[in-house]
Amino acid sequence: MLADAARVYAGDPGLRADIARLRARIEWNTGSVHVGHRMILQAAAEVAPHDADRAREMAMFATALASFGASSGVAIDPVGLVPPADESGPPRRRAFAGLLAGLDHVTRGDWAQAASVLRDTFAVAESCDEDDQALLPNLGIAALHLGEDDLALRYHTLLLSRARDTGALVLILYSLTRRGFIEIATGRWTAASAGASEALPLAEGSGQPGLAVLPLSLLALTAALRGEDTFDGHLAAAEQVAAAHPVGVLENLLPDMLHWAKGLRAAAQPATAFHHLEQIAHPMLQHLAAIDRIDAAVRAGQRDTARAWTDELDGFAAATGSAWAAAAVAHGRALLTGGDAAERHFEQALAHHAYSRRTPDRARTELAYGEFLRRARRRVDARAHLRAALEIFEDLGAAPWAERASQELRASGETARRRDPSALTGLTPQELQVARLVAQGMSNRDVAAQLYLSPRTIDFHLRNVFAKLGVSSRAELARLPFD
Structure with a gap:
């Protein structure tokens, strides 16, 4: 590879570090995330005595990779490579230092420290250059980990705009697909599908076939959510690409995405849905799919597992103060209890949903609450919640969930009026x-x-x-x- 050859002849430590960073970036995008992690970490250690800022940035990339499961086994502590950034230093330096420390806390599962450090970092980043294409993607990653939906959308949209202006095709692909996670969570499914559809030909024309796997997976996921016939084709294409080509940093995330999509597709068969959803291993995907997982576990009779998942999410909600996470916890508690306690939990969930952008989750709670009330022979009370769920599902184009809400509404004694789907x-x-x-x-x-x-x-x-x-x-x- 040209980068390897160039590094042999580079004498300047800074130049050697830049070449190593380029080589590592290629590896973690189109090869092995673990090899890329080793490369960037070793290069950071090598340049640290000469250029603390370069070393800090490269160490931050290593922690970002580690937050997605990269583990090269190199005995180098990225946080300890350089001294902490002085609080009076330049905002960019402080932002990279905050991302370095915060993403290290994410990797260790210390959500309280991660939230504290990263939120301070988001504030510092307000004073940084909005054209910084090294800083923006990693701010977006940090926001994704914390479930900070507004910030994740903002950073990735800003990155997309800058990438379009400069013609940076890989960053266009990157921002379209990473933004898709939050678009799915917040019910912007049309935008997520459109973004993935735009990203797919860019990936296929890049000369790196593995880059197509994320847009294909997002298309499979949106098709599963909407009950569309295109699901099988997108899923098969994603699995074929993943089997034939290295997928870099998506190595650990991709199986989780496909299990999530399969679990959604099998929602009417709780045991099958649970089989797929219990295999989701990465915390970010576990949290995005929280209500799907808890609901499937309860419906499949796996109540201990549902309780364990709810307890884990409760810890995340307490550490981060996240409204959507608190809503999902209350939803889970409602499914795991009965009587007056369940009703209190449902009400708590809806109160938390009011402060969250995740409308699909709110619709799921309205549906579950309506089902609970109808089974308690409170049909009139159930109808308001079932109507609310049906309206959201129809707006989303979530055909399987809309049909389930419609059936429940009919069972409550009210005929659901079919609305015209959006053109x-x-x-x-x-x-x-x-x-x-x-x-x-x-x-x-x-x-x-x-x-x-x-x-x-x-x-x-x-x-x-x-x-x-x-x-x-x-x-x-x-x-x-x-x-």
Whole structure:
């Protein structure tokens, strides 16, 4: 490899470190995350006596990799490589120092310390350059770990904008897919699907086939959530890519994503769903799928496991103060108890949901609460919750869950009025992406440049969009709910 050859002839420690960082980045993106971890950690130790800032940044990359399961066995403490950054130092230095320490706490599962350090770091980062394409992705990673939905969306959207401006294709791919995790959690499923659909051809055209596995997995996940027939094809494609090519940092995360998708697909068969969901090992995916996992465990008769998962999440909620986590804990407690206690827990869950953007989780709680009330022969009380759940599920396009809510509503003595699905679901992924960008005020030429298509192709897609949606102007398009 050219980077390896160049490093042999590089005498300057800083230059050698930069070459090593490039080589490690290639490895953790398209090869082995463990080899990449070893490379960056050893290079950080080598440059530390010469350049503390370089060493700190590289050590931070090592802790970021470790937070996703990288373990090279190198006996180097990344946090101890350089002295802590002085509080009066430059914001960028302090931000990298905070990420280094905070992500190390994440790796160790010390959520209270991670939350304290990383939230201070987010505040420091407000004074940093918003074009910093080394800092932004790692701020986004930290926010994902903590379940800070607003910040995770902000950092990845900002990174996407900067990457589009500079034509950095890999960072466009990166930001579209990482943002997809929070878009799924917060019910922005149309945006998640559109982002994955845009990312897929970029990955396939990159010369690194393994990069396609994350957009394919996100497409499988959104298809499972919506009960779409495309699920099997996306799942098979993702598994085929993963079997044939190295997937770098996704090595540990990918199996969890596919188990989550399979568990969602099998929601009507609790034992099968539980079989898949119990295999999710990474804390970030465990937390994203928390209500799915707890619900499947209870329905499969695995109450001790459901209780253990709820207790673990309770610790995370207490350490981070996360509203969505507290809501999921209360939801789990409600499923594991009965009578007045269950009702109190459901009410607590809904109170916490009011402070969270995770509307799919709120719909699940409304549904479970309605089911509980109906089985307690409180049919009138049940209907309000079942109607609320049905409305959210229909807005999301979550067909399997909408059908379950509709059945429960009928069983309560009320006929659910079927709502017209959004015409947006009739757009192809490419049409949807064009429509979203035009709705943001972009010209056809700008959209063409951003999607790497010709203006004529954009014109063609936009005519189809107008016809399918029944709109006649860009202003009408801008008023449609694309999230």
